Amino acid sequence: MKSTTRGTLAAVITGIAAAMGAAATPAAAAGTVPVPVPLGGAEAALGTELPEVGGQVPLPTPVVPEPPRFVEGRLMPENTVPRLPVDGGLPGLELRAPLAHALDDGFDHVDVGLPASDVRTLTPGLALDAPLTNPSPGELPTFKQPELAVLAPVLRATPGADLTAGPGLGL
Template structure:
């Protein structure tokens, strides 16, 4: 085999491996973990139709905190204790239970589907300022006195959960 043919073949194989590797999602990238609840043993032992239950548990994904912001005229930076973003999901639930044929033919189960919803949060933060100002050139470079300031940055919680309830 010629060296150019080997090089071309190696480039093609490398491209295919890279394409396959890029399409496969890593296990760490999952935002929720499915949790099935097996109830088949109850159906077989008691000879009744058992409900089907499954859930989704979220994985907490911490983000990078926002760095300090320096403001002119202050000795300490804004956001002395920065807010940390956390991303996760609300737990999901999927349930189906047998229904007696009271409703009519074709409706044998009632189901609830509440998928995991994205959840974005920011932890509380702290913003403080000292009782001294920055050096004042009018006062020979000495700082002036001011009231000390402290503020708690409120936490943030943002989500949009949904659910579907219906007959199956």
């Protein structure tokens, strides 16, 4: 392969990679990736209007776990097994369907929108303390009741939905 051919091929590959990177940047900034469902071939084959369907798939978000905190009067950290945050999302869905009139040849439309929404969670954790008191100068630690607590999981989400109907196909 000539060097000019290799240079041209490298330039084309670089351009394609840059275009794909530029196309992926807005989706990553939004936190979701749009997913269209192509139904054009089925519409042509059946000779009728089919619903338009699309969705959004959320991108997972990396989150740093909370570090253990030491508290005065305890031998072990406050959250011995820390709760780990896990952020993600619920997928979204968009549906637009034609509604045929019963008495004439016209159409109306109905839209259903379920936007992607954030989900924030914390996994269960564990807090425990040793059955010994803190040593003080000149004294040995003494025994005490051990402490154990299970930290409950947390789930936060705000899903929503939109339902619209109107005259015409509403394109």
